[in-house]
Amino acid sequence: xxxxxxxxxxxxxxxxxxxxxxxxxxxxxxxxxxxxxxxxxxxxxxxxxxxxxxxxxxxxxxxxxxxxxxxxxxxxxxxxxxxxxxxxxxxxxxxxxxxxxxxxxxxxxxxxx
Amino acid sequence: xxxxxxxxxxxxxxxxxxxxxxxxxxxxxxxxxxxxxxxxxxxxxxxxxxxxxxxxxxxxxxxxxxxxxxxxxxxxxxxxxxxxxxxxxxxxxxxxxxxxxxxxxxxxxxx
Numbered sequence: 001x002x003x004x005x006x007x008x009x010x011x012x013x014x015x016x017x018x019x020x021x022x023x024x025x026x027x028x029x030x031x032x033x034x035x036x037x038x039x040x041x042x043x044x045x046x047x048x049x050x051x052x053x054x055x056x057x058x059x060x061x062x063x064x065x066x067x068x069x070x071x072x073x074x075x076x077x078x079x080x081x082x083x084x085x086x087x088x089x090x091x092x093x094x095x096x097x098x099x100x101x102x103x104x105x106x107x108x109x110x111x112x113x
Numbered sequence: 114x115x116x117x118x119x120x121x122x123x124x125x126x127x128x129x130x131x132x133x134x135x136x137x138x139x140x141x142x143x144x145x146x147x148x149x150x151x152x153x154x155x156x157x158x159x160x161x162x163x164x165x166x167x168x169x170x171x172x173x174x175x176x177x178x179x180x181x182x183x184x185x186x187x188x189x190x191x192x193x194x195x196x197x198x199x200x201x202x203x204x205x206x207x208x209x210x211x212x213x214x215x216x217x218x219x220x221x222x223x224x
Contacts, residue, residue, distance in 0.1 A: 004156075006156075031210065033210065033212075035212075040121065040216065040217075041216055041217075042117075042119075042201050042203070042214025042215050042216050042217055043157065043201075043212070043214050044214070045211040045212065045213075048210045048211070055210070056210060056211070058211075089154075091156055091157070093212075100145040100147075100162065100164070100205060101145075101147060101159055101162045102147075102159075102212055103159060104149070104156040104157045104158070104159075105156050106155055106156045107154075107155070107156045109154065
């Protein structure tokens with residue numbers, strides 16, 4: 001069990017550019033989650049996948065955000081036309097069916113300049 | 114009113130002290146309760162998980178849930194400098210996938 005991994009760990013981009021993050025969940029975890037965390041706050045839910053199906057999206061996930069999990073394994077989160085307000089830590093988590101605990105990855109820290 | 118309230122601290126204690134961390138919540142449908150530890154610039158690490166009301170102990174950590182008061186606690190015994198981190202409470206409704214977090218409490222344990 002290697003844990004949840006995320007790539008890159010840190011991304012600096014200019015306003016208006018597109019960025020894509022990757023998450024590899026714990027193997028055999030069929031549920032995958034994306035959260036966003038800003039300084040001094042707890043993580044906030046963005047979206048959730050069960051296998052390859054995206055089953056829930058938060059209102060925080062504007063039209064500039066899109067997430068995929070094409071084969072029910074890794075997931076990507078893309079932000080188009082980044083804004084300074086998108087600067088945050090983007091966290092991925094996974095869990096297995098029948099358990100409520102979610103296990104988090106190390107996060108991708110996004111800085112938009 | 115936020116669904117989950119947690120005093121952000123900061124909390125500073127001497128090594129060996131008993132630490133008490135707390136959260137209150139407003140949604141009576143929450144059924145699963147978790148505590149995460151987060152070191153600076155790292156992802157949250159799951160410490161404790163409890164279902165419904167009651168106590169759970171794991172080593173130096175004890176989690177308590179009082180659903181009648183909508184109040185959860187984490188106790189750390191014999192605190193160590195390595196316990197210095199931000200502690201996040203999180204909870205989820207049965208049938209929901211969305212964890213709802215408190216803001217986190219920043220703890221410093223001084224040697």
